[in-house]
Amino acid sequence: MIESHIQAILQHIGEDPEREGLVKTPARVAKALAEVTAGYRQDACEILRSAIFDASDSQGLVLVRDIPFYSLCEHHILPFFGQVHIAYLPGTHITGLSKLARAVEVFARRLQVQERLTRQIAEAVMEALDAQGVVVVVEAQHMCMQMRGVEKPGTVTTTVAALGCYEKDVQLRQEVLTLIRK
Secondary structure, rough: HHHHHHHHHHHHOOOOOHHHHHHOOHHHHHHHEEEEEEEEEEHHHHHHHHOOOOOOOOOOOEEEEEEEEEEEEEOOOOOEEEEEEEEEEOEEEEEHHHHHHHHHHHHOOOOOOOOHHHHHHHHHHHHHOOOOOOEEEEOOOOOOOOOOOOOOOOOEEEEEEEEEEHOOOOHHHHHHHHHHHO
């Protein structure tokens, strides 16, 4: 079904879908679209809980910086990409560090806006781990700003979500943001 729509789009923009280089393009686009939207078929909390450990020995902050991500802007279906930084103060549980990166992928592999992506990651970590607090910072470049519209290459958008103790305590939140910037 997607293939026939891609073929129609190719025709609409003035291309010949039967041209040698385009014959298999509808199938390739359908396959790529399934890959980059795989997050709709995954549950981030389930992934975070798949490697959960007791946090009674955990004394402080857990911070994973520079997790790369790629997503699609829901307004233009153009890529945006960058890095996610996740900090959490364990409550009852911690998770395997790779599970944080996998949780990022779940939400990034959906049609998104950066603000929602940031919040969804923070809420999943908070819920799945029963954390005392979570801070998520996302820094991204948006192709919809760089290659069309205002055409401003190199612009970076930063969004922050702070939950639990970090939402209430400005000084505590600032300490975490300072660690992320190092």
